[in-house]
Amino acid sequence: MKFTLVTVAGFATVANAFSNSAFMGKTSITQAAKSTSQLDMKYKVAVVGGGPSGACAAEIFAQEKGIETVMFERKLDNAKPCGGAIPLCMVGEFKIPETVVDRKVRRMNLVSPNGVEVDIGSTLQADEYIGMCRREIMDKYLRDRAIEYGAECIQALVTNIDVPADHKTNDKSRYTISYSEFKEGSAAGVPGSMEVDLIIGADGANSRVAKAMDAGQYNFAIAFQERIKISDEKMAFYEEMAEMYVGDDVSPDFYGWVFPKYDHVGVGTGTVVNRPAIKQYQKAIRDRAGDKIAGGKIIKVEAHPIPEHYRPRRIQGRMCLVGDAAGYVTKCSGEGIYFAAKSGRMAAEEIVKLMEGGTRLPTQEDMEKTYLAKYDKAYGPTYAVLDILQKVFYSNNGAREAFVELCNSKYVQQVTFDSYLYKRVQGNNPLDDLKLLGETIGCLIKGYANAKPDAVFSNPVESQKRL
Structure with missing residues (x-):
């Protein structure tokens, strides 16, 4: 459904132009018409992609009177392959209603390569939890909210973006977006095109906007997930429980998961370094979960590329x-939903300020000094730390055994949950940090001594592929 926005100010100006006072003094009919045109003029912003990053950006733009907002989404019932976990801070910050959160996870069962289990979550307060969502539900809610604010949503695949040669220096040059719009009865879609003044690329790892702006390549993981319907008796185990499995059998550089949803569990894994073996790793996570999901029916199979680092x-x-198109997924945890929504909102908020009520267009330098600088300052350290942690603890089975053992520590659990739930460090204790360093070294020594060796693999050609 398309919405046409007409400002009350525009009507008022037209009415005044033909009133008695309009023909008095020095104001001519030509001047009045020119004034009307200026008030009615809006800059047009295209948001390509209607997931969390695109929807949250469109919501901000749509509330600005001087901006016409168009959001393109290829598939309105899209269910992106995703664990679907969101931190508590996102529920409040983005006003996510209870109806969008399927489960409130308060415990995590972490399982080592040798089968050692650690139950974490005892440090959580009664009102703290990790939200588990289905992406098709959450994305639709965020998208519908942007539409309610006035964003126009077009169900279409963006096929090409024509970038004018002078777009960096001439604010009157416009981008031309070509797209194929979904229409009932049309298998190929109906071609269309649109000129816009500014583009937000929120279209995921295979971003068409990134290609148009020559954003460069990045390495990527393949995430694979099966939605499995299990019995009510087995589902009761996952009422407030999620599971993480580590080991080179389920992933040589990540982890496998069993995350509860409304009436099923999402069972999946991911890898960067050995993408061709993803189905092998998926079978292993099903085997590791064992009786907990035995007899379940696979109701949906999903796979999707996940960015491994920022775009150049x-x-x-x-x-x-913004979002996956920019590469905003963390190492170690693989979290991307919150950072997608946050980057979309932050970019839009900064750009709206720069546009000064729709009276000017921002330059590349403007956006780099505001949106990019603020985002990198706020979250750059998080990406760096999680990158280090992944390299230390997900590199081999010995390190994975050490990681699971370390999670027995209440201090580790407290810091981990505080960092995840609220996206800020909660004032670590230097003495506890020093003690943790000693424990880490001890756990690594023990883990390397007791761990089973990692399987050897080789994929020299496929491993060089980039998005």
């Missing part, structure tokens, strides 16, 4: 990347 370029001219 995230802004060019008046084109700006």
Whole structure:
């Protein structure tokens, strides 16, 4: 459904132009018409992608009177392959209602390569939890909210973006977006095109906007997930429980998961270094979960590329990347939903300020000094720390055994949950940090001594592929 926004100010100006006072003094009919045109003029912003990053960006733009907002989404019932975990801070910050959260996870069962289990979550308060969502439900809610604020949503696949040669220096040059719009009865879609003044690329790992702006390549993981319907008796185990399995059998550089949803569990894994073996790792996570999901029916199979690091370029001219398109997924945890929504909202908020009520367009330098600088300052350290942790603890089975043992520590659990739930460090204790360093070294020594060796694999050609 398309919405046409007409400002009351526009009507008022037209009415005044033909009133008696309009013909008095020095104001001519030509001047009045020119004034009317200026008030009615709006800059047009295209948000390509209607997931959390795109929807949250469109919501901000749509509330600005001087901006016309169009959001493109290829598939309105899209269910992105995703664990679907969101931190508690996102529920409050983005006003996510209870109806969107399927489960409130308060315990995590962490399982080592040798089968050692650690139950974490005892440090959580009664009102703290990790939200588990289905992406098709959450994405639709965020998208519908943007539409309610006035964003126009077009169900279409963006096929091409024509970038004018002078788009960095001439604010009157416009981008032309070509797309194939979904229509009932049309298998191929109906072609269309639109000129816009600014583009937000929120279209995921295979971003068309990133290609148009020559944003560069990045390495990527393949995430694979099966939605499995299990009996009510087995589902009761996952009422407030999620599971993480580590070991080179389920992933040589990540983890496998069993996350509870409304009436099923999402069972999946991911890898960067050995993508061709993803189905082998998926079978292993099913085997590791064992009787807990035995007899379940697979109701959906999903796979999707996940970015491994920032794009080399995230802004060019008046084109700006957010979410997966920009590469905002953390190492170690693989979290991307919150950072997608946050980057979309932050980019839009900064750009709206720069546009000064729709009276000007921001430059590339403007956006780099505001949106990019603020995002990197706020979250750059998080990406760096989690990158280090992944390299230390997910590199081999010995390190994975040590990681699971360390999670027995209440201090580790407290810091981990505080960092995840609230996206900030909760004032670590230097003495406890020093003690933790000693425990880490001890656990690593023990883990390497007791761990089973990692399987050897080789994929020299496929491992060089980039998005």
